[in-house]
Amino acid sequence: MKSWCKSLLAASLSMALLSACSSSDSIEEPIAELQEFNATVFPQISWQAQVGDGVGQYYSQLQPAVRYGKIFAADRDGVIEAFDEKTGDKVWEKDFSEAFRDGALAKNKGARLSGGLVAARDKLFVGSESGVLAALNAETGELEWHARTQGELLSLPTVAEDLVVVNTGSGLLEAFNVDTGESKWRYEALMPSLTLRGTGGTAYEAGGFFVGTPDGKVAVVIKDNGQPAWEQAIYTPKGGNEFARMADVDMTPLIIGDNLYAVSFNGNLVAMEVRTGRILWSRKYSSFHDLAVSGYSLFLVDDHSRVYSVDRRNGLEQWSNSELANRSLTAPVLFNDYIVVGDYEGYLHFLDRNNGNIVGRIRIDSDGLYSTPVVADGKLYVQGRSGELAAVTLP
Numbered sequence: 001m002k003s004w005c006k007s008l009l010a011a012s013l014s015m016a017l018l019s020a021c022s023s024s025d026s027i028e029e030p031i032a033e034l035q036e037f038n039a040t041v042f043p044q045i046s047w048q049a050q051v052g053d054g055v056g057q058y059y060s061q062l063q064p065a066v067r068y069g070k071i072f073a074a075d076r077d078g079v080i081e082a083f084d085e086k087t088g089d090k091v092w093e094k095d096f097s098e099a100f101r102d103g104a105l106a107k108n109k110g111a112r113l114s115g116g117l118v119a120a121r122d123k124l125f126v127g128s129e130s131g132v133l134a135a136l137n138a139e140t141g142e143l144e145w146h147a148r149t150q151g152e153l154l155s156l157p158t159v160a161e162d163l164v165v166v167n168t169g170s171g172l173l174e175a176f177n178v179d180t181g182e183s184k185w186r187y188e189a190l191m192p193s194l195t196l197r198g199t200g201g202t203a204y205e206a207g208g209f210f211v212g213t214p215d216g217k218v219a220v221v222i223k224d225n226g227q228p229a230w231e232q233a234i235y236t237p238k239g240g241n242e243f244a245r246m247a248d249v250d251m252t253p254l255i256i257g258d259n260l261y262a263v264s265f266n267g268n269l270v271a272m273e274v275r276t277g278r279i280l281w282s283r284k285y286s287s288f289h290d291l292a293v294s295g296y297s298l299f300l301v302d303d304h305s306r307v308y309s310v311d312r313r314n315g316l317e318q319w320s321n322s323e324l325a326n327r328s329l330t331a332p333v334l335f336n337d338y339i340v341v342g343d344y345e346g347y348l349h350f351l352d353r354n355n356g357n358i359v360g361r362i363r364i365d366s367d368g369l370y371s372t373p374v375v376a377d378g379k380l381y382v383q384g385r386s387g388e389l390a391a392v393t394l395p
Contacts, residue, residue: 029304032325034347034361041338041350041360046379046391047088052079054387055370059198060114061155064383066376067119068138073389074126078111082124082141085377088391094141096126096134115153115166121178125164127153133166135181145181149174156252160204160223167199173211173221185226189213198288201252203260205274210260212249218262218277232277235267250288251331254298261298261312263287269300271312283315289331290372292339294353299339305329307341307356321356324349331372335380336394342369346384348392364390 052075055062065072070091074080078096083089097111115127123144124136133153134146151170158165163184165175173187190213203210208220208229216237220229237247247267254261255274263269269285272278285302292299297318300308305327309318328344338359339351346368350360365384373382373392380392 063371065117120159216247
């Protein structure tokens with residue numbers, strides 16, 4: 001079955017992986033072919049630019065960041081560029097690899113950027129597979145500081161007051177001073193013997209960092225000292241082998257008011273109390289993507305690229321769409337009245353958020369789309385595998 005599972009932290013297991021990603025040992029699920037539909041919205045590319053050589057076919061969560069009147073984007077090899085948000089004109093360009101060629105990245109073939117970008121505190125934060133976290137000046141692109149972490153950086157850093165926090169591929173949550181890069185604390189989660197390659201970002205609320213763990217939990221880590229306030233399993237791993245027991249919470253917990261929503265791979269979608277971690281409801285879904293929300297509706301892309309709308313008050317399913325099954329969809333985002341997802345052939349699909357019907361489509365990059373689109377100031381920004389960066393609008 002081709003379910004386009006994320007790369008696993010295990011070597012020489014390709015045959016086992018094929019069966020692990022399958023719900024059947026004998027039946028293959030095909031990749032859905034695109035069908036004709038009744039288009040009612042017609043997205044347009046406002047401007048586009050080429051950012052280095054993109055990420056190729058490597059696993060990556062690099063995505064554009066929008067702030068300070070600029071769009072920031074990067075490629076895997078270390079090219080980082082800033083563009084004017086209104087015109088798309090390039091403001092500055094820096095080579096991350098060049099800055100570290102004789103130091104932290106001396107043994108690397110390219111920077112291998114993989115986590116970010118995040119713009120905050122007049123800085124631009126980016127991380128690499130080599131565990132280098134760097135802060136650049138958002139206005140000029142000059143390097144302000146860098147720090148070494150204890151694992152790959154495969155998700156967005158989180159900036160909260162005087163700290164920037166990263167969730168590493170080794171199970172460590174690490175905090176650094178946002179202005180100097182000084183290490184402040186580390187929190188270590190239990191690492192199962194087999195896990196998805198990837199991590200979720202953290203959500204910050206009321207003095208705590210909320211993070212999903214590789215063993216199927218959500219934990220809250222206190223900002224001031226890095227100590228856990230509570231941990232809550234959202235799924236108890238089951239099964240006769242390590243593949244069946246994978247239950248990574250590989251997404252950023254979504255906090256809305258007093259409630260938190262999270263989903264695990266091979267597990268559950270849950271709502272829980274922010275203060276205590278008590279589970280309010282639980283439904284069987286499997287995903288490693290972030291959730292989107294509009295009103296009382298949660299939007300979810302599962303591990304087979306089926307799209308769902310779920311009532312966040314009780315977990316009841318409102319609609320589902322399997323027309324894009326196994327097309328390696330990105331996480332969903334809300335754009336105007338639509339749910340937008342990208343796919344492996346480079347298409348952006350616009351779904352009516354009320355019923356899940358596909359109502360619009362545009363192709364951005366024939367090499368494919370891989371990271372969550374970013375919505376800001378009435379535009380949708382998306383980056384393709386070849387390095388194509390596009391600003392998309394609706395007329």
